Amino acid sequence: xxxxxxxxxxxxxxxxxxxxxxxxxxxxxxxxxxxxxxxxxxxxxxxxxxxxxxxxxxxxxxxxxxxxxxxxxxxxxxxxxxxxxxxxxxxxxxxxxxxxxxxxxxxxxxxxxxxxxxxxxxxxxxxxxxxxxxxxxxxxxxxxxxxxxxxxxxxxxxxxxxxxxxxxxxxxxxxxxxxxxxxxxxxxxxxxxxxxxxxxxxxxxxxxxxxxxxxxxxxxxxxxxxxxxxxxxxxxxxxxxxxxxxxxxxxxxxxxxxxxxxxxxxxxxxxxxxxxxxxxx
Amino acid sequence: xxxxxxxxxxxxxxxxxxxxxxxxxxxxxxxxxxxxxxxxxxxxxxxxxxxxxxxxxxxxxxxxxxxxxxxxxxxxxxxxxxxxxxxxxxxxxxxxxxxxxxxxxxxxxxxxxxxxxxxxxxxxxxxxxxxxxxxxxxxxxxxxxxxxxxxxxxxxxxxxxxxxxxxxxxxxxxxxxxxxxxxxxxxxxxxxxxxxxxxxxxxxxxxxxxxxxxxxxxxxxxxxxxxxxxxxxxxxxxxxxxxxxxxxxxxxxxxxxxxxxxxxxxxxxxxxxxxxxxxxxxxx
Numbered sequence: 001x002x003x004x005x006x007x008x009x010x011x012x013x014x015x016x017x018x019x020x021x022x023x024x025x026x027x028x029x030x031x032x033x034x035x036x037x038x039x040x041x042x043x044x045x046x047x048x049x050x051x052x053x054x055x056x057x058x059x060x061x062x063x064x065x066x067x068x069x070x071x072x073x074x075x076x077x078x079x080x081x082x083x084x085x086x087x088x089x090x091x092x093x094x095x096x097x098x099x100x101x102x103x104x105x106x107x108x109x110x111x112x113x114x115x116x117x118x119x120x121x122x123x124x125x126x127x128x129x130x131x132x133x134x135x136x137x138x139x140x141x142x143x144x145x146x147x148x149x150x151x152x153x154x155x156x157x158x159x160x161x162x163x164x165x166x167x168x169x170x171x172x173x174x175x176x177x178x179x180x181x182x183x184x185x186x187x188x189x190x191x192x193x194x195x196x197x198x199x200x201x202x203x204x205x206x207x208x209x210x211x212x213x214x215x216x217x218x219x220x221x222x223x224x225x226x227x228x229x230x231x232x233x234x235x236x237x238x239x240x241x242x243x244x245x246x247x248x249x250x251x252x253x254x255x256x257x258x259x260x261x262x263x264x265x266x267x268x269x270x271x272x273x274x275x276x277x278x279x280x281x
Numbered sequence: 282x283x284x285x286x287x288x289x290x291x292x293x294x295x296x297x298x299x300x301x302x303x304x305x306x307x308x309x310x311x312x313x314x315x316x317x318x319x320x321x322x323x324x325x326x327x328x329x330x331x332x333x334x335x336x337x338x339x340x341x342x343x344x345x346x347x348x349x350x351x352x353x354x355x356x357x358x359x360x361x362x363x364x365x366x367x368x369x370x371x372x373x374x375x376x377x378x379x380x381x382x383x384x385x386x387x388x389x390x391x392x393x394x395x396x397x398x399x400x401x402x403x404x405x406x407x408x409x410x411x412x413x414x415x416x417x418x419x420x421x422x423x424x425x426x427x428x429x430x431x432x433x434x435x436x437x438x439x440x441x442x443x444x445x446x447x448x449x450x451x452x453x454x455x456x457x458x459x460x461x462x463x464x465x466x467x468x469x470x471x472x473x474x475x476x477x478x479x480x481x482x483x484x485x486x487x488x489x490x491x492x493x494x495x496x497x498x499x500x501x502x503x504x505x506x507x508x509x510x511x512x513x514x515x516x517x518x519x520x521x522x523x524x525x526x527x528x529x530x531x532x533x534x535x536x537x538x539x540x541x542x543x544x545x546x547x548x549x550x551x552x553x554x555x556x557x558x559x560x561x562x563x564x565x
Contacts, residue, residue, distance in 0.1 A: 052381065052384060052561065052562035053561050074386060074388075075387045079381070081382075083381075084378070085378050085380065085382040086379070086382050087291075087295070087374075087377075087382060087383070089294065090291070090294060094291070094294060098287060098290075098291050098386075101283070102386045102387065102388050103386065104387070105387075138382075
């Protein structure tokens, strides 16, 4: 069953086309990475899915069209935006009470477990929390919701590395099961690479690629050879050729064989650069 | 219903500071009175002479008129609070980037908007009512002490201006609420500017073409206008208490104007909700 069906969705900001005929089918039980450069349309796509923006085309969440402003879509879907949108005027406890009271999908057991482990000051106003604390609170209350679809837009922005690791390796893992689908839009692709099952590349509002990561990685290899043999990479039509510490590396199709070369699985960021273009910094 | 209570609680927390302003002003007023009394008490030359003599009118009329005044100050402040809350009701979350969080909650938009509307009207009225009851107790303690207290007249005297303020607040508040759906900043001011501009346009058109189209401000003031409750000095001795306690209710509340006021407020509320519903949650 497809949890999300996006058909020919376009979105304009004035004359700027932020989304250009996006077509996507997102099935049940997948963890999907949404990758794109700044301004590629990631946040716009997520906000169109949630019905926050007007768009052309059709989006269905679990067979219910978003355009018809079904408020019930929020029963199935939870969202963490890239900017802290928690209400600064409420305290941590008031925020938890507010979200738990309005969401039938609130899981008290999960919430207790997550919030107990956190060092959140429950009586403090949100406005007095650090950016990291706000993000942490947002993540924990959102993960306390038993929803089928979770949209994360740069979820760990502003968090320290310890919590980021904990979030991606443990907390998100506890949330996920085969009934749920998680879409993560992030720049810190290395952190999520291990947990992603599918990847979507978006560029200039268009979906460039939507594929199973394992299958994608099997199609390409990263080849490392001596710097002096760099031209062999070019001869084999390698992309993203780089030189460093006397070695040269490049991405080639898996069928390509170069003698005495070291073969590695390409990283997601390499594959992104390969498909979308840009500089490998 | 339970979810609506949660929305009301959240909106109460958010608007608490504004809603309690009339409390603090009233408290300040009482503090000043206490200080004045203390000065008078400790100052040998001063005498405290309030309510020691009563005019030769029936007790009921004195109770009625005396209690009318206790609503005036908190009432005016309450109207200002209505404007303050209503003009930011649909914009504050957007301006402060909270909109995404609140719109992500699975609750009907009508309930969300209704809760905000309730803060500017019902919650504000509740605060005003509590202050009025407090003032009522304080003032009438003096009347009870002097054996001049007539509950029916006193309570009606307090209640009638309260109802007038509530009705004015309803129309003014819902108009401001509607303006807040159209203008994202300084909604009351901008709404007033539009209204005044329309007024001038209608006046000019009427003058040029010799038309008699009712002007928007004329219509609105007529709609908001309620029976003038003031009683002049010459009227006091002749006024019929029965008229004050019974017939005046027909002039104040039980008439078609009240129905129009409620209908107009409902139209403003519904229109504001539709406009708000069609707003996009922009990306910063």
